[in-house]
Amino acid sequence: MGVEEEFLLLEPDGAVAPKASAVVRNVRTEDQIKPEYMAYQLETATAVCTGLDELRRELTRLRLVAAEAAEKSGVYLVASGAAPLAAGPLGALTSDDRYQRLARRFPEATEAGGTCGCHVHIGVPDRELAAAVLTRLRPWLPALLSLTVNSPFAAANDTGWASYRYQAQLRWPTFRPPGVWASADSYDREVRSLVAAGTAVDESGIYFLARLSARYPTIEVRVADTCLSVDDTVLLAGVVRALVSALIEDVRERAKVVPIAGALVSDQLLAVARGRAHETSRLLRKITPYLDAAGDTGDIYAGMERLRREGTGADRQRRLFQRYGPTSGFVRALAEATAPVSLVS
Template identity: 80%
Template sequence: MGVEEEFLLLEPDGAVAPKAPEVVRRIGPNDQIKTEYMAYQLETATPVCTGLDQLRRELTRLRLVAAQAAGQSGVRLVASGAPPFPAGPMGALSEDERYRELARRFPEATEAGGTCGCHVHVGVPDRELAAAVLTRIRPWLPGLLALTVNSPVTGANDTGWASHRYRAQLRWPTFRPPGVWPSAERYDRAVRSHVTAGRAVDESGIYFLARLSARYPTIEVRVADTGLSVADTVLLAGVVRGLVATLIEDVRQRVKVVPVPAERVSEKLLAVARGGARTADEAARLLSKITAQLDAAGDTGEVYAGVERLRREGTGAERQRRLWNRYGPTAAFVGALAEATAPLSTG
């Protein structure tokens, strides 16, 4: 498995800071930290990891490296699904021709500003098997979002949503649950159809909430907001790997499945994004489905402890909202988010 995390760069007062190229230059040659769609965003990518302990170390290392370089540029690295404040150059696109084309073709989506997600890759070299898993993963996407909501504040306001990012990302034509495709060839045909119809610029621009990666032999789950803390991301990765392993076993055992209609999945996702789903209930459903595979991977203790932590401390959205209620639109709020993202005092 591997994980890609997206982050904001914020001025101490909360304004977005289009300094990603400068921060990346400070880090030096490094293919694991790069600029993103907006010049106030960074993306990190772990190497392939085989265990959650290894993943935790890599996520922590990358966050600390990025946070230290950001600090040298006078800005803060913040893991939030959406920029909390409206101040600053929200339209600061990165200097990349592909991004310019995306902005030209999808101006309404670009106007939403840079949102930040967490993408979990799980290796499934057999593309036919991976396509079958995509069909079966659809009803579990709302539960994965419920574990990871982390964007309640934007425009210097509490939006009332748990994931404003999810609402904003719906402006992209392909930010939808995967379809029901009986084969990898049918999946590829659907991707080509979206590109031909202008709903995506290329295969990498297909933003299904779970997809076959355009670059790696993996299933890439893209539904989640970026994790406020490393612990949030490790929990998501453990659950996603356990879920994919479970669904692979279901395919191999020929467990019958009746595909859930896309409309029903989308309605549930929207309810979760609004904060209308109990995280504990969604977590319990997921755990009941995946515990056997968690046991097989040795991840049961880690994942169950992570779910218990969420029960005690709340989701990223709930923790972020508590900080907002305490500090409001101040530098103290930005500092608290940055400390949760990469606690430099312990690094």
């Protein structure tokens, strides 16, 4: 497994800071940290990991390196699905030809390009098997989003959403659940058709909530907001890996697939994004045998209990906002939750 995390760069007053290039220059030893779509965003990408402890170390290291580099540029690294206090200028694009083409093709979606997600890659080298698993992931996407909602604010106001990012990303024409495909070839034909129709600029611009990676032999689950803490990200990755393992077994046993209507899944996702609680006990029942096999049961159950006790990232953001209001104290508290000094030890 591997994880890509997207972050905001914020000034102390909460304004977005288009300093990604300068921050990356401060990162002397890393090629796993780079600018994202907007010049006030960074993306980190872990190495391939086989265990949750290894993944936790990688995520922690990358967050700390990125946070220290941001501090040298006078800004904060913040893990939030959307800029909480001030939206970014639409012209603050990273100077990358592909991103410039995206902005020209989809100007109405460019603002959504400044939101931040967490992408979990799970290795499935058999592409036919991966395509079959992708179809079976559809009904589980709302439960995965419910673990990670982390963008309740925009323009210093509570939007009423737990994931404002999800609502904003709907402006991209391919930001939707994966379809029901009979084979990897069917999936590839759909991708080529969308690119040919101008709905995406290239294969990497297909923003399905779960997809076959354009670069790696992986299933890439993209439904999640970027996670406020490393613990949240590790919980998501462990759950996704166990779920993919369970669905692989379903495919191999030729378990019957009940195609879930796209509209139904989308309605469930909207309900979760609006903050309505989503029941996860069915998900845990599904994945527990595979958590047991990987030795991850203790970590994941403890993570679920922590989430029940402390709330989601959106819940924690709201508590911090209630305490500090739209001030530098709120921004600093988000930065400390993103890469706390205690992680150094």
